[in-house]
Amino acid sequence: MADDILTPEASDEREAGHYTLDGPFTRSVLEAVEAEDAERLAELLEPLHPADMADLLEQIEGWQRAALLHLYGGRLDGAVLSELDESLREEVIHLLPPDVLSEAVRELDSDDVVDLVEDLEGEQKTMILEALSASSRAAVEQALTYPEFSAGRLMQREIVRAPEHWRVGEAIDFLRTNPDSLPDQFYHVILVDPRMRAVGQVAIGKILSSRRGALLRDLTEEDFRTVPVDQDEGEVAYAFNQYHLISVPVVDEEKRVVGVITIDDAMVVMDEEHEEDILRLAGVGETRISDRVVDTTRRRLPWLAVNLATAILASLVIAQFEEVIAQVVALAVLMPIVASMGGNAGTQALTVAVRALATKDLTGSNVLRIVRREAAVGLINGVIFAVLMGAVGILWFGDIGIAYVISAAMVINMLMAGLAGILIPLLLDKAGVDPALASGTFVTTVTDVVGFFAFLGLAALWLL
Amino acid sequence: MADDILTPEASDEREAGHYTLDGPFTRSVLEAVEAEDAERLAELLEPLHPADMADLLEQIEGWQRAALLHLYGGRLDGAVLSELDESLREEVIHLLPPDVLSEAVRELDSDDVVDLVEDLEGEQKTMILEALSASSRAAVEQALTYPEFSAGRLMQREIVRAPEHWRVGEAIDFLRTNPDSLPDQFYHVILVDPRMRAVGQVAIGKILSSRRGALLRDLTEEDFRTVPVDQDEGEVAYAFNQYHLISVPVVDEEKRVVGVITIDDAMVVMDEEHEEDILRLAGVGETRISDRVVDTTRRRLPWLAVNLATAILASLVIAQFEEVIAQVVALAVLMPIVASMGGNAGTQALTVAVRALATKDLTGSNVLRIVRREAAVGLINGVIFAVLMGAVGILWFGDIGIAYVISAAMVINMLMAGLAGILIPLLLDKAGVDPALASGTFVTTVTDVVGFFAFLGLAALWLL
Numbered sequence: 001m002a003d004d005i006l007t008p009e010a011s012d013e014r015e016a017g018h019y020t021l022d023g024p025f026t027r028s029v030l031e032a033v034e035a036e037d038a039e040r041l042a043e044l045l046e047p048l049h050p051a052d053m054a055d056l057l058e059q060i061e062g063w064q065r066a067a068l069l070h071l072y073g074g075r076l077d078g079a080v081l082s083e084l085d086e087s088l089r090e091e092v093i094h095l096l097p098p099d100v101l102s103e104a105v106r107e108l109d110s111d112d113v114v115d116l117v118e119d120l121e122g123e124q125k126t127m128i129l130e131a132l133s134a135s136s137r138a139a140v141e142q143a144l145t146y147p148e149f150s151a152g153r154l155m156q157r158e159i160v161r162a163p164e165h166w167r168v169g170e171a172i173d174f175l176r177t178n179p180d181s182l183p184d185q186f187y188h189v190i191l192v193d194p195r196m197r198a199v200g201q202v203a204i205g206k207i208l209s210s211r212r213g214a215l216l217r218d219l220t221e222e223d224f225r226t227v228p229v230d231q232d233e234g235e236v237a238y239a240f241n242q243y244h245l246i247s248v249p250v251v252d253e254e255k256r257v258v259g260v261i262t263i264d265d266a267m268v269v270m271d272e273e274h275e276e277d278i279l280r281l282a283g284v285g286e287t288r289i290s291d292r293v294v295d296t297t298r299r300r301l302p303w304l305a306v307n308l309a310t311a312i313l314a315s316l317v318i319a320q321f322e323e324v325i326a327q328v329v330a331l332a333v334l335m336p337i338v339a340s341m342g343g344n345a346g347t348q349a350l351t352v353a354v355r356a357l358a359t360k361d362l363t364g365s366n367v368l369r370i371v372r373r374e375a376a377v378g379l380i381n382g383v384i385f386a387v388l389m390g391a392v393g394i395l396w397f398g399d400i401g402i403a404y405v406i407s408a409a410m411v412i413n414m415l416m417a418g419l420a421g422i423l424i425p426l427l428l429d430k431a432g433v434d435p436a437l438a439s440g441t442f443v444t445t446v447t448d449v450v451g452f453f454a455f456l457g458l459a460a461l462w463l464l
Numbered sequence: 465m466a467d468d469i470l471t472p473e474a475s476d477e478r479e480a481g482h483y484t485l486d487g488p489f490t491r492s493v494l495e496a497v498e499a500e501d502a503e504r505l506a507e508l509l510e511p512l513h514p515a516d517m518a519d520l521l522e523q524i525e526g527w528q529r530a531a532l533l534h535l536y537g538g539r540l541d542g543a544v545l546s547e548l549d550e551s552l553r554e555e556v557i558h559l560l561p562p563d564v565l566s567e568a569v570r571e572l573d574s575d576d577v578v579d580l581v582e583d584l585e586g587e588q589k590t591m592i593l594e595a596l597s598a599s600s601r602a603a604v605e606q607a608l609t610y611p612e613f614s615a616g617r618l619m620q621r622e623i624v625r626a627p628e629h630w631r632v633g634e635a636i637d638f639l640r641t642n643p644d645s646l647p648d649q650f651y652h653v654i655l656v657d658p659r660m661r662a663v664g665q666v667a668i669g670k671i672l673s674s675r676r677g678a679l680l681r682d683l684t685e686e687d688f689r690t691v692p693v694d695q696d697e698g699e700v701a702y703a704f705n706q707y708h709l710i711s712v713p714v715v716d717e718e719k720r721v722v723g724v725i726t727i728d729d730a731m732v733v734m735d736e737e738h739e740e741d742i743l744r745l746a747g748v749g750e751t752r753i754s755d756r757v758v759d760t761t762r763r764r765l766p767w768l769a770v771n772l773a774t775a776i777l778a779s780l781v782i783a784q785f786e787e788v789i790a791q792v793v794a795l796a797v798l799m800p801i802v803a804s805m806g807g808n809a810g811t812q813a814l815t816v817a818v819r820a821l822a823t824k825d826l827t828g829s830n831v832l833r834i835v836r837r838e839a840a841v842g843l844i845n846g847v848i849f850a851v852l853m854g855a856v857g858i859l860w861f862g863d864i865g866i867a868y869v870i871s872a873a874m875v876i877n878m879l880m881a882g883l884a885g886i887l888i889p890l891l892l893d894k895a896g897v898d899p900a901l902a903s904g905t906f907v908t909t910v911t912d913v914v915g916f917f918a919f920l921g922l923a924a925l926w927l928l
Contacts, residue, residue: 021824021827021829022827022828022829023827023828023829024828025829026827026828026829027829049687049706049707051706051707051708052706055824055825056829058825059825059827059829059830060829060830061833172672175672175673176672176673176674176675178673179673179674182669182673185667185669185710186669187651187669187710203649204668204669204672205646205649205650205651205668207672208636208639208640208668208671208672209639209640209642209643209646210640210643211640223513240731241731241732241735242513242515242516243513243515244515244728245728246649246651246727246728263710263727263728263731264708264709264710264727266731267704267705267727267730267731267734268705270731270734270735271705271734271738274735274738274742275819275823277742278738278741278742278745278815278819279815279816279819281742281745281746281815282745282811282812282814282815282816283808283811283812284812284815284816288825292837293837293840293841293844296837296841297840297841297844297845300809300812300841300845301845301848303808303812304805304808304809304812304845304849307804307805307808308801308805308849308852308853310804311800311801311804311805312801312856314800314801314804315797315798315800315801318796318797318800319797322793322794322796322797325789325793325796326790326793329786329789329790330786332782332786332789332793332795332796332799333779333782333783333786334779335796335800336775336778336779336782336799336800336803336912336916337772337775337776337778337779339800340771340774340775340778340912341768341771341772341775344747344767344768344771345764345768347746347747348746348747348748348764348767348768350746351742351743351745351746351748352743352746352748355739355742355743359739360485360519361519361522361523361752363485363486363487363490363523364486364487364488364490365485365486365487365489365490365491365520365523365524366523366524369525373756373757373760376757376761377757377760377761377764380757380761381761381764381765381768384765385768385772388772389772392776448800448804452800
């Protein structure tokens with residue numbers, strides 16, 4: 001019953017060509033685990049895509065994971081390890097028999113191995129590196145010398161390249177004689193000059209559909225881009241999305257090709273960056289749904305502590321006006337409204353700004369216009385809600401003075417919300433701080449402090 | 465100077481292989497427009513990628529756009545239209561001379577034309593459809609019969625297919641004799657049975673690197689998936705990301721291939737879905753940085769109005785305790801802290817839940833465990849901050865009673881925040897409402913109401 005409620009459309013989705021884990025399936029798996037029925041378990045798990053298998057491991061509890069891997073570990077596809085959430089990798093690797101682990105790792109592409117070992121330490125890292133062939137190990141160790149989150153970490157080192165003077169026939173013959181050296185998937189043949197510098201690339205569809213005598217040089221894509229090996233992976237993902245790239249050569253300082261990044265890796269990075277943004281905006285550190293209570297608590301605590309500090313700051317503002325409140329208790333009833341409206345308006349403005357900064361839609365070209373616009377929007381919404389709240393004030397408390405106070409405070413705070421919502425992300429960005437991370441706290445601090453101060457301050461001036 | 469502040473690293477990024485519009489560049493463009501110097505303008509704009517050209521048009525003001533297109537419209541690349549933000553398309557199309565528009569549209573792939581005309585109406589739509597060749601027009605009109613946001617709208621109709629019994633040599637010969645019928649980019653040859661049903665697909669890299677005599681059937685990818693033509697585009701993007709797909713055949717109800725979706729289109733959809741989530745979580749409707757003041761105001765107003773209603777609701781709770789506040793004004797000072805901490809904790813929990821629902825990491829398999837975890841996290845953080853606030857209460861007001869009240873209220877509200885933060889998104893999802901859209905309002909309403917009620921209610925019980 002609970003499963004009915006919480007996995008709507010599970011059956012639709014399976015029909016639609018991709019498989020979503022649902023309650024009944026997971027229950028069958030766990031029953032097979034409990035019955036120690038290795039055969040039934042294999043029957044259930046064999047058809048799973050490695051990504052779904054990783055999801056399954058993430059969704060069950062630690063002791064269930066251990067029991068499942070005890071029964072099934074020997075058959076685990078190596079690709080599951082690179083699909084698995086980082087927080088669980090160490091645990092799962094620890095649970096696998098060493099020979100299974102070696103076998104699994106040898107099947108992976110170099111970029112996946114890098115992804116796997118970069119978060120491991122000591123014994124586990126050594127064990128995995130030793131499982132690789134000498135050439136793969138050298139490749140992985142080389143990749144690990146590039147900075148974290150750089151193109152160098154993201155790229156695969158298997159490169160399909162051809163001298164710039166080759167013809168289609170030569171390229172096809174070369175590919176046919178060396179099929180084992182090719183990466184699993186490739187989309188371009190990179191043309192290089194004698195010094196191995198990338199000079200262009202040809203889509204392999206173009207090679208397939210051209211005559212053997214055609215020069216590769218004549219088939220190159222018009223819009224040719226390369227990525228420096230130390231570029232941030234977020235910038236790489238942005239470029240893929242902006243320019244509809246499929247695969248891009250990665251070059252070193254001398255413009256020599258050292259690897260290739262493909263769009264599927266860029267898509268994963270984009271997804272991770274989005275997740276980071278959305279969680280940071282909510283003041284949540286890197287969190288996984290699979291985290292345990294203690295990890296989750298620890299990750300959320302810092303921002304709650306910051307919030308407590310800012311809430312106390314706002315209370316200190318209120319404390320300055322205790323006398324006023326003691327005389328007009330209605331102020332205590334209404335004051336949260338002004339702060340709340342400011343907080344909301346500020347959050348709207350800052351979210352649009354954070355997103356626009358991330359997509360490079362907010363630049364030097366339009367920043368002044370956008371700041372003016374946010375101020376105008378804040379002012380207009382402020383006036384609209386000032387009129388509304390003025391009316392509420394009169395109807396509720398029958399006091400025109402209170403209506404004046406709340407209306408004026410509303411206009412002031414909404415204007416401040418708009419300005420803080422755009423200026424704080426801009427300043428944080430300029431200071432090199434991710435605006436998604438800290439804008440929310442700063443903006444709501446401004447709107448709380450300004451909201452309480454304007455409302456209670458005006459009340460002290462006008463009502464006493 | 466202002467530009468220096470707001471376009472940090474602009475020069476780095478250009479060096480890094482992709483071009484970011486910055487203040488000085490945009491200023492040069494606008495100067496050329498003002499001087500009506502068409503030659504200089506062309507010199508500046510010619511090297512721009514269509515996506516960057518679209519960004520430029522989005523970042524300048526309406527009258528500047530009109531003047532720029534007046535001078536440069538004749539040379540505009542058709543691809544700019546499909547890169548352009550929907551809100552500006554109509555305006556830009558209106559500014560282009562009809563013959564330029566026809567020329568531009570004829571260069572586009574069928575999926576881009578669909579993307580372009582689906583938001584247009586009347587005269588403009590007719591004009592664009594009439595500019596197409598009869599066959600292209602039929603293709604576009606057919607695509608428009610599929611529901612909005614479906615795979616049918618997203619797919620391109622140019623399909624590269626081969627009979628399942630063909631060999632590599634036959635496929636290459638076929639492709640070489642029909643190069644003009646091929647799409648710009650393609651990554652697989654789809655194998656079809658005599659009834660045109662997809663039975664598998666072969667990566668073209670595999671075709672290139674295999675001998676002419678090899679059977680295509682023996683080269684097919686192990687993990688073969690198709691997408692039903694009416695599947696939601698968000699589900700399609702999810703499948704591409706989860707299973708690292710590059711291109712997927714789209715099939716009708718009889719499993720016949722009707723089109724192909726490629727990963728670059730899926731990446732655009734994923735980006736749009738993320739944007740929608742992030743903006744909806746902040747209570748911002750579909751907004752663009754290029755929107756005018758009046759549109760922005762109108763789009764933000766509804767959620768501010770909802771927030772006003774919930775803020776008034778919270779005030780009504782406070783109003784029940786006016787007498788208590790009149791006697792102990794310290795309560796007015798402290799009460800926003802309880803509400804604010806609950807709101808923050810609730811927002812953390814709901815953001816994690818909304819994200820986990822979007823990535824299908826929260827399913828029937830683990831929902832009970834996650835609900836229990838959120839309750840536990842809420843309780844633990846509640847106790848931690850109860851102790852802290854109890855200490856603050858004693859130090860600040862020297863009153864052990866106030867310390868008890870705020871501590872107890874803090875535990876209650878943080879626990880409620882955790883529960884509301886997970887249960888409200890789940891219930892909204894079950895009800896078919898996007899949890900990103902409405903969770904925030906509901907959760908903060910709960911934490912405000914519970915926070916004020918618990919704090920003031922306990923104060924009424926214990927302090928009077």
